[in-house]
Amino acid sequence: MAIFLRGKTRCAICDRLIEDNDERFSTSTFLEKTHPLWRYADDTMHASCYMGWDRRAEFASEYCDSERRWFAGHPDCSLLMETANILVVYGSRSVAVMILLKLIAVLVDVGLDDLDDWLSMPADGQRFVQAELDRVRADLDLLGGKDHILDLLRSLG
Numbered sequence: 001m002a003i004f005l006r007g008k009t010r011c012a013i014c015d016r017l018i019e020d021n022d023e024r025f026s027t028s029t030f031l032e033k034t035h036p037l038w039r040y041a042d043d044t045m046h047a048s049c050y051m052g053w054d055r056r057a058e059f060a061s062e063y064c065d066s067e068r069r070w071f072a073g074h075p076d077c078s079l080l081m082e083t084a085n086i087l088v089v090y091g092s093r094s095v096a097v098m099i100l101l102k103l104i105a106v107l108v109d110v111g112l113d114d115l116d117d118w119l120s121m122p123a124d125g126q127r128f129v130q131a132e133l134d135r136v137r138a139d140l141d142l143l144g145g146k147d148h149i150l151d152l153l154r155s156l157g
């Protein structure tokens with residue numbers, strides 16, 4: 001995971017210092033060194049710069065592909081549902097639902113019992129994530145919500 005050093009870390013997009021109270025975004029390394037966006041993976045940026053970045057869609061799409069491959073190759077993970085906005089995976093080892101917010105490349109773990117609370121009152125305080133949660137709620141509702149997730153889990157046996 002990208003390292004954030006107070007008063008030292010510069011935004012990968014605008015090159016200004018990232019202050020303590022700035023919302024920030026980072027991912028782990030997920031791109032090959034030959035990829036044109038490689039230097040942005042495993043680096044830190046202002047969330048506002050990231051959200052306005054003209055390469056965000058491409059970056060997030062690559063991240064999503066990388067995560068999907070990882071989940072597919074992991075025996076403890078089961079892909080439950082996917083829409084244009086979200087990818088929902090169940091991790092049997094963690095007894096958690098992992099929701100990938102595809103458009104912003106943010107992966108969140110939610111305990112199965114906490115899903116309703118999480119959807120109505122997100123623990124993560126970053127505003128750019130909260131804004132995306134409206135999409136998650138709409139998609140989860142469309143797909144049958146938590147009950148549907150539980151049905152899918154039962155069908156896994």
Ligand SMILES: [Zn+2]
Nearest residue numbers: 011014046049
């Ligand atoms: Zn910036």
